[in-house]
Amino acid sequence: KNFTPAILSTSAFSQTGGISVKCYSTRSTVIQLLNNIGSKREVEQYLKYFTSVSQQQFAVIKVGGAIITQQLPELASCLAFLYHVGLYPIVLHGTGPQINEILENEGIEPDYIDGIRITDGKTMSVVRKCFLEQNLKLVTALEKMGVHARPITGGVFQANYLDKEKYHLVGDISGVNKAPIEASIQAGALPILTSLAETPSGQILNVNADVAAGEIARVFEPLKIVYLNEKGGIINGNTGEKVSVINLDEEYEDLLKESWVKYGTKLKIKEIRELLMHLPRSSSVAIIDVNDLQKELFTDSGAGTLIRR
Numbered sequence: 001k002n003f004t005p006a007i008l009s010t011s012a013f014s015q016t017g018g019i020s021v022k023c024y025s026t027r028s029t030v031i032q033l034l035n036n037i038g039s040k041r042e043v044e045q046y047l048k049y050f051t052s053v054s055q056q057q058f059a060v061i062k063v064g065g066a067i068i069t070q071q072l073p074e075l076a077s078c079l080a081f082l083y084h085v086g087l088y089p090i091v092l093h094g095t096g097p098q099i100n101e102i103l104e105n106e107g108i109e110p111d112y113i114d115g116i117r118i119t120d121g122k123t124m125s126v127v128r129k130c131f132l133e134q135n136l137k138l139v140t141a142l143e144k145m146g147v148h149a150r151p152i153t154g155g156v157f158q159a160n161y162l163d164k165e166k167y168h169l170v171g172d173i174s175g176v177n178k179a180p181i182e183a184s185i186q187a188g189a190l191p192i193l194t195s196l197a198e199t200p201s202g203q204i205l206n207v208n209a210d211v212a213a214g215e216i217a218r219v220f221e222p223l224k225i226v227y228l229n230e231k232g233g234i235i236n237g238n239t240g241e242k243v244s245v246i247n248l249d250e251e252y253e254d255l256l257k258e259s260w261v262k263y264g265t266k267l268k269i270k271e272i273r274e275l276l277m278h279l280p281r282s283s284s285v286a287i288i289d290v291n292d293l294q295k296e297l298f299t300d301s302g303a304g305t306l307i308r309r
């Protein structure tokens with residue numbers, strides 16, 4: 001189903017140089033965007049492109065848990081901007097650092113294998129609490145900016161145990177229920193998801209948020225797939241430099257042999273490769289800083305790390 005948001009009507013479009021907004025308070029943000037990030041033509045062109053598909057196919061944005069602690073105002077205003085121009089990204093967030101902080105305060109050393117948290121019963125209660133708290137924090141920050149946002153903390157991911165002996169309460173996603181996400185967008189609310197999953201018998205399982213975001217992107221096939229992290233991309237652990245592009249077809253095997261490609265970074269690259277293998281060849285994933293989101297979406301020059309096949 002194609003759509004043209006009413007707010008992008010032609011007259012309003014030309015009045016503001018390409019973008020019109022629902023609410024006066026964001027008008028200045030729009031003007032600022034036009035001046036700061038790209039030419040009017042560029043921004044206009046991308047807006048048209050994004051509104052040429054159904055709303056749910058615009059973008060999947062994965063938000064690392066650290067961003068909610070460190071950059072919540074920036075995150076909320078970027079998402080509010082998109083909402084106010086009539087774009088509805090599917091947002092999925094993690095909560096890794098918040099879980100670790102609580103565990104460490106309780107004298108428990110966080111334990112991972114290959115970037116996946118070993119989640120026993122005690123840890124799981126911390127995981128659930130953190131997901132709910134961070135979800136509420138993000139939704140509340142958005143609502144304060146006049147955004148209608150819907151917390152979706154369950155009912156999306158069906159899963160089986162990844163390896164009960166090894167990881168305990170960790171899920172391997174077996175299915176995605178699109179309905180709650182579609183219903184949210186149809187109701188005009190940004191869907192804000194956690195990566196918690198559920199087994200057929202109702203056991204809640206922990207899933208890495210990068211992995212879950214990849215599953216969402218796989219089923220929705222959005223125009224843009226963006227991972228926001230606190231480093232603004234993937235950092236080469238040997239040189240300390242940001243990797244600007246990863247061409248998987250040529251570099252993947254060698255990359256996996258690099259000593260710095262381990263834990264969460266390895267998992268992220270592996271999952272993104274898996275995802276891109278299932279999507280049209282032209283698809284790519286951008287891992288960026290939250291402050292580069294508008295630039296990544298509305299200009300030809302990207303930011304952070306671009307992963308493509």
Ligand code: X2W
Nearest residue numbers: 065094095096116117207208209
């Ligand atoms: C992750 C879920 C949270 C997450 C965890 O427990 O840390 C597993 O590893 P970030 O902030 O995106 O890293 N789950 C199974 O991925 O959060």
